[in-house]
Amino acid sequence: MDLRLSGVTKRFGPFTAVDDLTLTVPSGSFFALLGASGCGKTTTLRMIAGLEEPTEGQVLLGDDDVTRLRPYRRPVNTVFQSYALFPHLNIEDNVAFGLRRRGIRKCTDQVEEMLHLVDLDGFGKRRPAQLSGGQQQRVALARALINRPQVLLLDEPLGALDLKLRRQMQVELKRIQTEVGITFVHVTHDQEEAMTMADTVAVMNAGKIEQLGAPVEMYDFPGTAFVANFLGQSNLLAASVTGRSGDDLLLDAYGSRYSVPALRARCEEGTVWLGVRPEKMHLSTGEVPSGHQSVTGIVTDSSYMGVSTQYLVRAPWGEELTVFSANSGVAPPLAVASEVTVFWRPDHAFLLPRPADQTHAPVVDPEEVAA
Incomplete structure (x- = not known):
């Protein structure tokens, strides 16, 4: 089902972080919100996740209005830049955490399936500290995907990686999204990251979408001077x-x-x-x-x-x-x-x-x- 934002506005006192945003993210697509710090992209992601409540407007998944639902009641999971892994748990237990919180105890096969998906077969007994940054990022992805969300939100997940690892993970993220077929919404300030992975890119500026479209179309024929000099x-x-x-x-x-x-x-x-x-x-x-x-x-x-x-x-x-x-x-x-x-x-x-x-x-x- 499509993710839709209808007239979404978010104000923090006199400051408008997101301004009357209307947007449709097609089901099964890889969608990137691209923009500078303070443009409203992370606030938009947090409203989709339920971590912020819109001042005005609606967040809908298909025909369901989820604007006021608590985060844990939404079929949405988030992967953060910091990974947020539990250091005292091994990799298997980190990945299984969401299922066990829902009372599902027998999940060994599902955990192994997720570790295979992110190319971490045989790493289940290790602790997060024994993994590289790129491997920890894959664990965070596996932990989010095992819950079978309808939408996976990625909040600058590659920002802490070095250039080589970041480029490797760009390829991996696109591969994983293609394999699982769920909607990915990726927030980033990195133009290359957005263009490498996303089917559709929305460039945000001052709380609004400056331009939206396929990466090739936006790069070859930008709509505004801002986009022309932000996207390349x-x-x-x-x-x-x-x-x-x-x-x-x-x-x-x-x-x-x-x-x-x-x-x-x-x-x-x-x-x-x-x-x-x-x-x-x-x-x-x-x-x-x-x-x-x-x-x-x-x-x-x-x-x-x-x-x-x-x-x-x-x-x-x-x-x-x-x-x-x-x-x-x-x-x-x-x-x-x-x-x-x-x-x-x-x-x-x-x-x-x-x-x-x-x-x-x-x-x-x-x-x-x-x-």
């Missing part, structure tokens, strides 16, 4: 629509002419942001391929990132463009202070609404969201 990075150029030629919109940006397919535009008139992702931009010290659009500039910084090099290129109007260049070995690296041309295909760009008085793109610092 984007180069946003202040531009104005000057007309139309066939299926393309014509633009003026900093005295230069550009075009974008109308299908790639969130608005078709007035002031706009002309957006291009850094990996869709390319650098040249010579000729630009036909059919591409370009900006000349000076390389101001070069950062080697393994699979790619990040270049900052200062454009004539003073802003820096970010370009990711794959380290394929085809071309030598560019030196700082090199004169270059940044170019891209028009169908790789997108247009977003821009307030007429805003000439610099809003900055979203991904490092701040973990604070």
Whole structure:
């Protein structure tokens, strides 16, 4: 059954943490709530779990209104970032805890099934302290899943893991969700985490959903400047629509002419942001391929990132463009202070609404969201 939030608002005194949120999470899907600290995503999760009561609105599972139900009466379980395992119990007893609280004593087979699901066969007699962080996270998952919840809530469950373990667990979580087929609602501030695992991502900002959709669609065609710079990075150029030629919109940006397919535009008139992702931009010290659009500039910084090099290129109007260049070995690296041309295909760009008085793109610092 679908999980639905209808007009849900949560206030803490004068502060509105979640503002009139209406949302449907389809049954059996992997759904991610993505946003910075303070955007309302964890408060939303806690209201679904029954740990917070909405100030207004309803939380429904199928046709059942669970808004006022106690947490233990909801067919919902939560996995927290801290794991919350019992250190004095072995792994088998940790996993079996929920069933035994319900009076089910003979649950050895169910425990073994869950440990097999999370790839911890043979670990049942160990204590939590004898397991790695990733293994402890799997125990927490097994303990939640053994209760057969209709919805599993994941509150930044990978935040305490190092990068390598986190990426391994992203794959494991997706595998487990596919195998068990129940609804997962995952709260995170990590863009990669959300995009790697979720079928649908909802980007939250100031208590509201800024945009919702499939990860590929949202990344390739963001709906707002905030999403464009929160879900990855984007180069946003202040531009104005000057007309139309066939299926393309014509633009003026900093005295230069550009075009974008109308299908790639969130608005078709007035002031706009002309957006291009850094990996869709390319650098040249010579000729630009036909059919591409370009900006000349000076390389101001070069950062080697393994699979790619990040270049900052200062454009004539003073802003820096970010370009990711794959380290394929085809071309030598560019030196700082090199004169270059940044170019891209028009169908790789997108247009977003821009307030007429805003000439610099809003900055979203991904490092701040973990604070």
